[in-house]
Structure formats: C-alpha cells, structure tokens
Amino acid sequence: MKPALAPALLLALLAPAQADDQSHETTPTDWGLENNVALSSLQDRISDGYRIVDIEVESVSPMRFSGVFVENAGAYDKPFRWETAATENDLDLAQIQGWRIVDLEPYRDVHDDLVFAYVAIPNAGSDAASDHGVEVGLVAAEVQDWVAANGAHRMTDLQVTRRSGTSYYTFCWVHNSGPLYSPWWYKLGLIVDGVEDYLSDRDARLVDFEPHAGTIHCSLLAVPSNGDPSLLDAPFRNLTWDEVRGLSESWASRPTDFERYSFQGSTRYALVLRRNESDLTFHAAYRMRDALRGPTGLDHGSTSGLLLREFDGAHSTVAGTNEHRTMRPQGLLRVAHHFAALRKVHLGEDSLATSVDVEIDAGGCPSTNGGATMPRPFTTALRDMMEHRDSFATDAFRRRYGEAAIEALAAGAAAPSIDLDGVLGCYAGQPDTATLRDVADLFGAVENGALGPLDELFVDFMSNSLDAPGSDHAWTDAIDDLLDASALVTLDRAALRNGIRVGRVRSLDHDGSGPDRAEGSLVEIPFIDGCEYRRLRFFVGAWVNDAHDAGDALEAQRIATEALLAHLVEAAIESWEDGGACLGWQNYGVPHMNSAGLRGTIGASGSRYVLENDLILDASGLPAGAVALLLVSPEEGFMAHPAGSMGDLLLGGPIGRDLGSIQAAGSGGVLRRPFDLTSVPTPGGPEAAQPGDVLHFQWWHRDVDPATGAQTSNFTNGLRVELR
DSSP states (O other): OOOOOOOOOOOEEOOSOOOOOTTTOOSOOOEEEEEEEOHHHHHHHHHTTEEEEEEEEEEETTEEEEEEEEESSGGGOOOEEEEEEEOHHHHHHHHHTTEEEEEEEEEEOTTOOEEEEEEEEESOGGGOOSSEEEEEEEOHHHHHHHHHHOTTEEEEEEEEEEETTEEEEEEEEEESOGGGOOOOEEEEEEEGGGHHHHHHHHTEEEEEEEEOTTSSEEEEEEEEOTTOOOOOSGGGSSBOHHHHHHHHHHTTEEEEEEEEEEETTEEEEEEEEEEOSOHHHHHHHHHHHHTTOSSSSSOTTOEEEEEEEEOSTTOOEEEEESTTSOBOOGGGGHHHHHHHHHHHHHTTSSOTTSEEEEEOOOSSSOOTTOOOEEEEEHHHHHHHHHTSOOHHHHHHHHHHHOHHHHHHHHHHTTOTTOBOOSOTTTSSSSOOBBOHHHHHHHHHHHHTTTTGGGHHHHHHTSBOOTTSTTOOHHHHHHHHHHHHTSOOOHHHHHHHHHHOEEEEEEOOTTSSSOSOEEEEEEEEEEEEETTEEEEEEEEEEEEEESOSSHHHHHHHHHHHHHHHHHHHHHHHHHHHHHTTTOOSEEEESOOOBOTTSSBOEEEEEEOOOTTTTOEEEEEESOOTTOEEEEEEESEEEEEESGGGOSSEEEEESSOEEEEEEEEEOOTTSOEEEEEOTTSBOOTTOOBOOOTTOEEEEEEEEEEEOTTTOOEEEEEOOEEEEEOO
C-alpha cells in the first residue's frame, strides 16, 4: 500500500538519539508489560519514560490493550509515534510525514470497520530504509506472490487475523539494504510443535510469532541467530500470566513480541524473548534452563535466578538475573543462622565456649515441637550445621535464638527479605523465603566487618576445600580442566589451584521431596594484578523453584554456578598468564658504602612458590669475614643509621631475625642462606608463609668505620619477595 496525503493524530515523545530496532538490540534495559488494560495504562507507562514497541488489541468493547515497553533511554532512546483506531489513510500519512511503521495491529471496531493500532519510529539515521510500507489483509497465496515479486524487500512485523475461517495477513516491510539488511525467513500456517525444528534447521531466531486463534498453527518471521539462540519454542507458548515475567527474567531476557490468545477455553500467552543481560549472565541462565527443557527439567512453570558479586569496595554485581525475586531457598538459609550465631558471639551475647542443645537425630526431620536433646560444643554444632548440612544443628540454633531474632540480625546486615518459618527444607507448611541478593548481602556484611575477628570462622565452618569430603567434585573437575587447558607452568597451576578457597552453603540432595533448591558460596581466588598477588572474593549463587523434581533443580543449579565459577577461574588464569613475566622479587633502597669500599647487595634465587619451599637469599659486596644476620618483615620501612649504624634499616612493622642465618661472609664478601618458608621468623615466633604473602628482606652485618676504625654495623639494600 503506497502512502497518500491525509490528516493524522500524533502521539510522540521526542529524543535526540537513534538506536537499533528493539528486537535486535541486546543492551540491557528496563522493560515492562501491560496486559489487557485500558488505553490510559499504556499512556501512564509512556509518561514514566518508556517507549511502546509492541501493541496488541485484546477487545473493542470495552477497548482493552496489551503492550511491550522498553525504557526510552540509552541504546533505546529515540522518538516514536503510536495511534489506536487509525485508518489506512492515517497509516499513509504517517509514512508520508517520515515515520516508519514497525508494529501494526489490525482489528475490527464496534462498527465492524477495519482500523489499526500501530507504533512508528522516524525513518532516519540508522533506522532509515530506502523504501518501506505496509500490506493489509492478504491471504496466504497473495503473501507468497508479494514475496516473489519483491525480492529486495523483507517483512519486519507480521499479524494474522481470522475471519469466516480464513486467515488474513498484515505486515510491515522495508527495503532490505544498508543498515537494515538481514537474511530472513517467513512461514505461514506452521504447526506450532514444528517451530523449534524450523528455527534449528536455519540457525535462526524469532522476531515475530503469531498463533492462529483456535488452531494448532502459527506464522512467524525469523532472522539468523548470529550465535544467539532463539528463545521461543514449546516452553514459551501456552503461558499463564503469572509465568510471563518470571520466565522472561529467568532466561535473562525481555519480551520483544507478546501474544494473548485463547487456548482450550483459557487465556494463554506466547512470548518472543531477546537477551537482556550481559554475556555472562545470559549464557549462564541459558545453559541453566536450556539443558533441562522438555518433559522433565525446567519448563515454563519453574523460575530460577543467579548472582555473581565481587566483594570490592562497591560490592559490584558481575552477573545476575532474578536476584531480587523472592525464592524458597531450602537449606541455603543455614547461612542466616550461622551469621546470627557468630554475630551474637561478636556482640558478647553468646560464647564459642558454650554448648548447644541439639535434638537427637531419630531419622527424618527435627520434630516441630522439640524432642530429646544432647549438648554439643558450640563450634561443633556450627560446623555440623554448615559443613555437614545437619538440619538438627540448624534447628538447634533456630530454637536458641528464635526466628524473629535471626531475621532481625539479617535485616541489620541489609538482608531484610529473609523470612523464616521453621521449614529449613524439612517442615510442611509456609516455606522460608529470601532473595539471592539477601544471602549475598549477609556474606557482604561479613566482608565489611560485621563479625569482627570471627570473619574467618564464618568461612572456615563451611565446606571450604575443593577436595574435602562432601565437596562438589563437579566444581573441582571443572577447575582442574580449565587449569590443565591453560598455558600456565605446572607450578603456577598448582599455586592458583591451592589458592582457590570456597565456602559453600547448599540444599541437601535429599532435603524433602520438593523441587526447590538454592546455593550460595563465598569464593576466594588469587589474581595477579600487574606483578601483585591479590586475593579477590566473590559471591556465587543460584536458585530454582518448582522444577519437576529435586534432581532437576540440583542439576540446573550446578550448571549455573559452574558457569559463573568458570568465568572467575578463566579470568584468574588470564591474569596469571599476563603476570608470568614477573620475576617475583625486586630490590629497593640504596645501601651505604661499607669498609670494603663496596655497597652490600641482597639477592634471591630458587623459587618463590610456597609449595616448593626453595627460596634462597644471598648477599654480595660485604667485607670479607663480616658476620651477617638476615632480617625479614611483611612491611617496607626506613630508619636512618639505627643505633649508630653506617647503614639504613629498610624494613618496617614487626621485624623477625633469622638466627639460623648468622654466618661470616667468605673471602669474596658473599654468603648464602636457604630460607624456610614454613618457619618465617616473627617477633611472636615462627609462622608459615602463605601464597600471596609479601616478605621484605635485608642483611645486617658487622662493619668498621673507615674514618675512625671503630666497630659498627651496616646494611645491604632491601629485597621485596612476592610469594605464590
């Protein structure tokens, strides 16, 4: 249909920037859905800063609409125009005035006249088509003829209406060239169960999906996936309204096309989804759900979420979807009891030296009214609760403090949505609830000092070794596979692996028969930043509610957390590969001249790897026969001529004296000392060095003042050693 001049009603919001068609754009944005609402609800959403991208007319008496929206900002920021009850002349005029129609909904009004609701954007900039238009009310054969006669055009939006048993097609089209060029496919009257195969055979993704009312058929438009999977197949139709938003966010996606229709006497919905999160978030969520689709696993009735947060100063989210959604966390809420117990100890309201009355395990779950108990040491009960996932120990702490007190302590740590009802994955009735963000915030509160000196106990009482009994060997195997595939030398692989520390809180594999599972972990991984060894901490978590069974939920949870963990390990490996050229030790400071007319110098050889314990420290340029002592400290410092020395002390903080190093320099002014990293001298006694420790060394030696002949001392320069 070619444009003809006629008046039109303009409803538009003007914005300066252009963006790609919203069905192709993957920049994360806020989005919204309105379902079967009055026109005023669409207008309100637009007034709140959203742009309508898909409009559906649900009924004409009364007038009811549905709409899909994106926040009109950033990559989606552009002018737009929309109308309801437009005539064909109105469509013509909009195009004459420079608008390109991107969504078109034909319908019959109360007078049985054909009218339209539409959305349009300016035909300018990156959205400009050299030719564009709409075609209205074609039967299938006419659509096929149009496509055959217009090979340089492609459809961008397709609508199907049925009248007197016949399907009629209305669509928008553009000249398929320039920035808008794309290969494309269309299919009319496809049986809906064949959609997935149709897309898979063409490596395509949907941009429009139209169920044929009252039939098992549909029509669709598709474009190449370009590596992004299409998200619509069998699970994404016949949805209830309650499933629509949760499903979209579980897939880390947003709707681009929304259809409301009748199915077997009930209102159902179909969605076309487009990724709406970072690459990491989307692919972790996609793997989590896609691996388990079908008659078992995570169908459209289940919801899920994941979160990866770095505990830096800002506690920044690296990846996440549905982390704010309320879930049924099962045994994951042991962490709230653990936090409460250690918080009370830190506040002086309880003691690690006391005992806890724990119900005697008679099999199954703790009794709702309490049973016979036996005392356990406080720390044993904590470890049983966290490392061994003992529901009886968890219930003992719940009874000790009360649910309200545990919830209040969690709320004080910025986790206000934790709601305990004595379930713990065991009891029937109202379930415990929380959000994954709340659980991460509890870990974050520990990182911020809420437990004071007990923060290490918080992690130590969990299952925190990759090789510990009961640990998830799938995680261990995944880490080992990534390390084996890396370019790291063997010692770096071992040092990185040994530096990975995990404190996990998970549901029991047999926590009841319900299909809800969740887990959260504090993961510590060593990174090399420049030549500096840094231990970074992260929260890794995932949850699933309403899977077909507990096994499916656990598998999905494992897939998601393993994907997030793999991202961290790969990033750590890359940092170690980039830092491979770092020698590991570096001299600092300028020594004073000694009585031999030389400047004493400290050096190192051997290995900086704690696992090897093969660090050798030497000195050169000393006076022959001078007795020397090796000094060590975690800090660099400066003190000029201490105790009348001719040299300067270059160490600070607590300084240890390696008494086993005392020796006289040889005739060449050289000496050598193998240094035991398992017994580093400190003022408080020897301590074992750990990967990531930075030690500072300096040799003190006896000397003679050349000017006076008086006995004195001197120092070499300093040496900074970064251990791995």
